[in-house]
Structure formats: structure tokens, C-alpha cells
Amino acid sequence: MTLRTPLTMVSALAMLAATAATADTLTIATVNNGDMVRMQGLTADFTAKTGHEVEWVTLEENVLRQRVTTDITTKGGAFDIMTIGMYETPIWGKNGWLVPLDDLSAEYDVDDILPAMRGGLSVDGTLYAAPFYGESSMIMYRTDLMEAAGLEMPDAPTWEFVADAARKMTDKDGEVYGICLRGKAGWGENMAFLTATSNAFGARWFDEDWKPQFDTEEWATTLNFYIDLMNEAGPPGASTNGFNENLSLFQQGKCGMWIDATVAASFVTNPDDSTVADKVGFALAPDTGLGKRGNWLWAWALGIPAGTDNEAAAKQFVEWATSKEYIELVAENEGWANVPPGARTSLYENENYKEVPFAQMTLDSILSADPTAPTVKPVPYVGVQFAAIPEFAGIATEVGQEFSAALAGQQTAEEALAKAQALTADAMEAAGY
Amino acid sequence: MATQHSRSAARLMMAPAVVLLLGWMLVPLVMTLWFSFRNYLPLRGGDLGWAGFDNYVRFINSSSFWPSVSTTLIIVGGVLAITIVFGVLLALLLDQPMWGQGIVRILVIAPFFVMPTVSALVWKNMFMDPVNGLFAHLWKFFGAAPVEWLSQASLTSIIIIVSWQWLPFATLILLTAVQSLDGEQLEASEMDGAKPLQRFGFIILPHLSRAITIVVLIQTIFLLSIFAEIFVTTGGSFGTRTLTYLIFQRVLESQNIGLGSAGGIYAVILANIIAIFLMRIVGKNLDA
């Protein structure tokens, strides 16, 4: 009797612990992009392997960002895993808000993650979020329209060529527009594109003393070039087009060229959604011969907020969703063209994946982006299409609104730049730079 | 008529509502006031100390402040004007004898049931999109170039969307008021040879004044804080940044709680100015 009681207690405790370990429910906040929706559909595989249940909170990107930022800054603890990007991760990681991912299992093979992605998601060498997919930007173009215009797209074109081709491909009566570019205001929308593009034109956000640079010649050239090109060869309403709007225009065959995220390649070549699936070619984002290309680097990654009750289970999920096995699982279900790209080196060594038409161009684009030296002139910040400082998102969204208004013809490029310069200087002063 | 007893009972009955609302108003307000004097930047480590009136000065000196106030007033004013003018006309029409009155009424009030987010999404994508929107098709059908609604006519577009949502509300209130019009008085005036316009000006409009006041009051309260319609359609670009939206940008996009809180206090002040103004009119009209 005296012997049995502690034993039963121990076994009961063990059983309790076991049920606790298997019955966790994870709340995961994610963005409603195609790859994440696919991941949601495959949750059953994770539950079967680990026993943990998953509750999804799928939100549109802007709503998601606002939601998770509120939660992490107040330590609200509403989520066990958050889908965040390359901009948030280093800032949050530095503040100690994320669980460091430094004890991932050996099978996970963390060294397989593309160095550019790993670097962008780490602080001082410690990984804080695991990349679910990574992207750069590149040109997607209509091979048939290019041919009809009598031109041939080089693998690494210049902006001069792209602008010329765009004007030649445009047929406004036939609703074909030579080039579709982002115009919708937002630091992750038009400013991602414009900041990256300005790098190719030799511009930069700040000089080494954090002084805003919108009053420079380079920015004026960039913005005027962009606005002129869009007015002559862009679709109507370009100032409200973001990634999604341009994607659907391209899928409908209304764009000759589109410079945007490399992940879009699998959508525009998917015959189920795209009317031009078999007529798409790819090229590196253009340059102007100054040594930098206008292609960005981004990753959507899974991070675990510090202080969550389900840290162990959350880590299991992060490993599952960003593993090599997950990629194979998607390939099995949806085909190789639809696996989440840009995160792992091994994917690009896979014979099956090499068959995918855009695989090589995606890898080349990712490899040619350099967040630590993004511009022609030196800068104090890290990031190609953003500057990894907490103030950037707010400032860039307001700057983006000025540029968007300039594209819509409500003010000149010069007026927009003057306002951008003033509001950036003001915000930087408020932040104590 | 009221005894001392019933008076204290009345106070007791009012207490829960008053206390709850007082709490709901005071607790966040006090916290907002506190934050507005702090240098509170969550992404830079949280509360960085006393800021004095810096946030207030910075918020009001920002180039976006006054435009945002005028945008707010234009949207509120525009929507009020549209919903009241069309509401009165619609109410007069719906009051006339006709076939299928019940069904028409249902059709007219339906927009009121639609969530603001949904109506903004539907209008933005399916009507105002310059390539695939129905308006674009309609314009092209008549040989005109499609309008880029949300960029070139951004404020108008938002006023259209919001008016569509609130027109049913205005129409319903005005309709009930019209229905209670004294038919005999109207007939008498008709016999006296009053022209329709005169009848409208001298009999109908004065009769509706109280209903109109109520529409103005209730709608203003809701319109001052419209958010979803702007968030979904323009994101505050093209001159559609209202004061509420500007505060949203400071608090959530720039993550500057102190600055945003100062903006919140300004918004409360603005709302109260409008409120006092409204209450003056309403107070007079409600006593009847």
C-alpha cells in the first residue's frame, strides 16, 4: 500500500504530462497568400505526426500586420506562432520578443536554409524565425508579345530596354499594357518596388548620418522615370494596384511585363488560374549599369512569440512547416511548381525542381540581392527594399502615399519628393536620430 | 408627481448604465491622456519617459493634421447632405401609393445590413475597379474612358460608398415622419392652390425637421469614426486620410503610441466641438 500510492501518483502524473504534451492546440496567425492557404490545407499531416491541433487565424496582410504587432508589443500572447517577414524579425528578435530557434533538430538541417534568408532572419547569428518561403523580384514577361514587338529579352536587361519594350508592347485599345508595376501606397507595396528600383538608379533612403535623401537628383530621376513609364505604358488605375491587382491583370493577359515577387511565377504559369500560363518568360530585374539591380529580398517566416505556453509544440510546427519533408509533401499533392520556393538550398539541387521553368531565375535573383550593401553609395541600414529600423514602416507608408498621389497625377514628382523629404526628416527627428 | 421615493429609485435604476459608461469613457481616456504625455515607442523598448507637450505639438504641426480635419469634415458633410436630400425624396416617393411597396422598402433598406468591410470590398473590386469593375464596363459601353475612381475621385468614391450604406437609415426615419404628416392639412393647402414646391417648403419640410435632426445626430456619431471603408479602399492615400485614419497610422503603422494618443485627444476635442454644436440644435428640436 505504502509502496503503491507514490507509484500510482507518479504514473498518473506521467500520464497527465503525456496528455498535456500531445493535446496542445496551437494558434497560428498567417497571411492569406496562396502558399499559406496550402499549408492550412495540409495541417492534418502535422496533427497526425505530432498529435497537436492547430487553430488558424488567416488574415489579409495589412490586417495581419496590425494584429500581430499589437499583440507582440503588448505581450498579449494571443498567438503561438506568427507569420512575419524579414523586416519584423530582426527588430523583434533584438527586443527579445521571439523565441530563438537555436536548438532545431539535426534532421531539420538548418544549414540547408539559403544563407541570404538565414542572414536576414537572424540577429547576431541567432535565427529568430524560420523561412517558410523566400523571394526576390524579377521580370515576368509575355514571350508572345515580346516577339510581336520584334524584341528579345536578355537575361539581365537594363531599365532602358525595359522601358522601350514596354512602350512597344502597349496596345491601349486592345487593353494590353506594356508594363504593370506596383502603385498602391504602402511600405510593402509601392515602396518595396520603388526603394529597390531606386537602388538601381543610385539613390538611397538615408546617408551615413541618417539624413533623408529624397532631395537628391537620383530620387528625382527614379520617380520621374517610373511615373513617365507608367503613364505611357501602364494600366489605368495603376496607383491603386498592388501585388494582387497586378497578378490578376497579368493572369488575364493584360500586362506585357510585370516586375514583382518571384513567387508570382508559379501563379502566372499555373494553367488553372492564368490565361497566359504557357507564354511567360523570366529575366532578372533591370539595372542602369551602376552596379546594383533593383531586386529585393524578402521571406515570410514563422516566429514564436516569447512567453507562449506551447513553445515546444510551436517549435515542432515551425520545423514541420519549413522542413524538406513539407516541400515533398506539397510536391506530392500539388506538383513541384507549387512548393514554397526560395528557402532551402536543397530545393534548387533537386532534379525534379530544376524542370520548373522559373526555378533557376528565382535562385539567381535571390543570390544577386544583397541586403547588407543594397545601394551604390554607402548606407547605415540593412535591407534592400526597406531599412530595418522600427520607424521605417510608418514613414515609408506615408512616403508611398505621396508617390502614389504623384502617379495618379495629383501632384508632381518634385512636390511628392519634397513632402517625402519633410515628413521623413520630421519622423526621424521624433525618433531621436 | 414624482415622489422622493421614486426619485431615489430612479437614480438607482440609472446607476448601472451611468457607471458602466463612465467607466468605459474614463478608463481608456485617462490611459490615453497618460500615454499622450509619454514618449511611448513599443518597438524601441516601450515607455521611454516623460515627453511633456511634445506629442501634442508634433501632432498638430504635422503637415497631415489640418488636411485630415478637413477631409473628415468633407466626408461627414458630404454623406449627410446626400443621405438627407435623397432620403427626403425617397421617403416622399415611398409614401405614395404603389404596387409592391413592401418589397421596394426591403430593397431600399438592404444596404444597412451589409458589413462596412464587405460593402467597401464589393464597391472597390466589383464596381470601381478601372479594368474589371462594372462602372468601367458601363463607361466603355458608352464610349467613355473608364474613371479611376479610387485615385482620381477618391473622396467622391468614399462618400458614395458610405452614403450607400447610410441612405437606408435616413430614408427609414424620414419615411416614418412623412407617414405621420397630416393628410388633411396637405389637402387643404392643395385646395388653396399651393404649388407642390410651396407645400414642400412650408408644410413638409418643417414637419420633417425633427426627424432630420435625429438623422444628423446619429449619423455624425458614426461617420466621425468611419474606418473600414478607408482602410479597405484607399488606405488613406489620395487625400482620404481622416483624423481617425491619421491616428491609426501613428498608433499602428508608426508604432508611436504617445503621438497617436495625443492625436486621440485632439479627436476627442474635435468630436466634442461638433457635439456641442449638434446638441445646441438637437436640444432645441428634441424638446418638442
Add this chain to the structure above:
Amino acid sequence: MARNVTTQRKIINTTAAWVIGLLIFFPILWTILTSFKTEATAIADPPVFLFFDWTLENYQVVNERSNYGRFLWNSIFIAGGSTILGLIVAIPAAWSMAFVPSRRTKDILLWMLSTKMLPAVGVLYPIYLIFIKFGLLDSVLGLTIVLMLINLPIIVWMLYTYFREIPGEILEAARMDGASLKSELLYVLTPMAVPGIASTLLLNFILAWNEAFWTLNLTAAKAAPLTAFIASYSSPEGLFYAKLSAASTMAIAPILILGWFSQKQLVRGLTFGAVK
């Protein structure tokens, strides 16, 4: 109203009213129609109105992707709960304001309405912090309380205007008969106030159902209502008009049906006693 109207005038009225009614209703109709199209048909040029291959595909996709039932249940619970809770608090308050008015009554009423003018975004952080402190984040209870507080001023005001229409003589008669305050409230007033309470209930249910700021920002998975459901469809990649329409239809259908069935009540509810 016994006005003699010619058939001709009635025809004109009918036509005008129907044309305008259909115009106002058209965006909703178009959304419902689009939800039965394929994505390709949804953006067809020229647009197709009725003659297309009707499909339920979009509803299937939406159903597979989200747990519609739970969102719906949360919406019903939050909107219903907050309205009922609001009525419980508001009925006594409105009663006493209407029947035992004092010099302050009007000021209190107007003050209550003015609390609605605080911009929600400005107080997001304070409220969020309070919610964390009391463990109310992502709970149906927390949201119910917030929505109750938001709509309380409107509820009080509506009820007040109704109660004021109840003739005071009836009350006096009841008092003469020696009715206590309690029985006065229970047996005399409540039955007379039922239509007013019903329409107040309806209007506030709709307002709570459509509230999209707090319901989005204070929930995650467990308590998320239909407004959050919509937020996951607002701009997915690629062609999305048909799926968006299906999701929108699913989000507004319950309230639309409820509204239609209770149209008469609502018409009364929206008068705010503006009319004697």
C-alpha cells in the same frame, strides 16, 4: 391617408420606386450573382448577368478553407449577447429617465451619446492592455462586453424615446390602484414597451453584427466572428471576385434574412420616437 390617386400616377410612382429600389439593391444582387460564377466568368467582358453556368464551387472552396460555422456562431453569440446585456442595463435607466425626469436627464442622455465619439483607434492600446490584464483577449465574453458598452448609449436613447410615448396617465392610474414600483414596471409598462424593446433589440443586433474594429483587433481564433472571416478573403492572390462574393454572401446572408423578416419592427425601431 385617403387621397384619390389616378392609376396613371400610381404607375409612375411604382416604376420610379422600383427602379430606384433595384438600383440601391443592385450591389448586393450583383455580389450574390457573382458568388455563383466561376472566377473566369466573374470578370468576363462584357459582364454576364444571369445567363452563365451556375456553380457552387466557390462556396465549397470557402467552406473547405474556413470553419464558417464557428465564425457564424461567434457572431450570433456576440451580437445577441451584447444586445441582451445592453437591454438589461438600459431598460431601467431609460425607464427612470422617461418617467422620473429631472433637470439633468437631457444632459445625461446627451453625455451618453457623446461617449460614442471617442475614436476607437485612439484607445486600442489601453483597451488591449486591459484585456490582457483580465484575460479577456480572444474571448466571446470580452467582446460581448465591449460591444455592449459601445451600443449602450444608442440603446438607452432609443428606449427613452419609446418610453416617453407611453402615456403618463396609465402610470398614474396604476399608482392610484396602489401598484408598487416593481409591479408598475412589470405589469403595466413592460407590455406596452415590448414593440419598442423589440425594435431596439433588432437595430442593436445589426450594429453589433457589423462592428469590424474591435471584433477584429481583440480576437484570434476562438472568438473571431464573421468580420474576421471576411478579412481572410479580402485580397487573396489571383482571381478572387467569385470567392470574395461567396464569402461576402455568407457573411451578410444571416443578417439580411433576419432584417427582411423583421422589416416592420425595424421601421418602427428606427423612428427614435421622432414621430408622434
